[in-house]
Amino acid sequence: MSWSVGFIGLGNMGSRMANNLLKAGYKMTVHDVNCNVMKMYSEMGVSTKQTPFEVAEASDVVITMLPSSSHVLDVYNGSNGLLQGGSLLTPRLLIDSSTIDPQTSRKLSMSVSNCTLKEKKDNWENPVMLDAPVSGGVVGAEAGSLTFMVGGSEDAYLAAKSLLLSMGKNTIFCGGPGNGSAAKICNNLVMAVSMLGVSEALALGQSLGITASTLTKIFNSSSARCWSSDSYNPVPGVMQGVPSSRNYSGGFASKLMAKDLNLAAASAEEVGLKCPLTFVAQNIYTEICKDGHETEDFSCVFHHYYSGESELN
Ligand code: NAD
Secondary structure, three states: OOOEEEEEOOOOOHHHHHHHHHHOOOEEEEEOOOHHHHHHHHHOOOEEOOOHHHHHHOOOEEEEOOOOHHHHHHHHHOOOOOOOOOOEEOOOEEEEOOOOOHHHHHHHHHHHHOOEEOOOOOOOOOOEEEEOOEEOHHHHHHHOOEEEEEEOOHHHHHHHHHHHHOOEEEEEEEEOOOHHHHHHHHHHHHHHHHHHHHHHHHHHHHHOOOOHHHHHHHHHOOOOOOHHHHOOOOOOOOOOOOHHHHOOOOOOEHHHHHHHHHHHHHHHHHHOOOOHHHHHHHHHHHHHHHHHHOOOEHHHHHHHOOOOOOOOO
């Protein structure tokens, strides 16, 4: 399908995702509030627009990759936003890949469903929105190996699949609107809590006289094994090629983990579910950021929160 694709939000993730779409041959129109980024794309010969609305007018599909819910709301509902044209929309599909709260995804999906298409094409009756946040980070965005967690109509998901696979290697349909956003914040909640659990146990082990290297071997061949112990170990010197082996640089920043835990905590409060680990994890990552480690990889809790020791020789 030769869709023309609009892309809004060309930051660390978005620029790499947009570049993979360009490589795949999609005709693109882009927008970002950062003039330098716009200049760069313009010099690459890509069509740039001053507002989200102009991007919408030029596109069959619009993808957004923005910092947070407020930015997404602004790009959709702001004065020059995607939905500025009232109930008539040019793009048939709007895909938001930002990590935001499921409630906002659901509200926006409803607003989009209440619109009609300016021009009906390829049997699409109404415009549709998908929430499609990603996991895989900047490395996955660059390599085109992201995993998309998709909420919305299943037909729209199937129609969007090949477009998403130009930027990723997995797509998982999660159910109705907002379920992609829900999946993303639940995934990162597990990631935070398991990292804290592994860090806490390895630091305790060191204090009791067992090295983290020995304890990690035990975890990885027994019931404590998890991604934080066997693929992303937080102790400097235990694994090569992970952020802990390079001063906690070049990974998933603690401030992004704090942001995702804030979303999980707000969602837990909204539905009234008892989620004590969510709030403990939120407090720890808030503290880590306040102490000046916000750009360090989130595995730095081992060192900065638990005062665990490096096992680098
Ligand atoms: P970023 O801050 O690097 O990029 C955001 C881009 O959006 C910037 O270029 C900014 O200028 C632009 N922008 C902000 N407001 C805008 C507006 N109103 N209109 C147009 N452009 C606007 O952020 P990022 O790291 O690329 O993350 C984007 C999203 O992806 C976030 O929701 C984040 O939580 C999520 N995410 C990030 C990672 C990661 O490792 N960086 C991993 C998974 C998910």
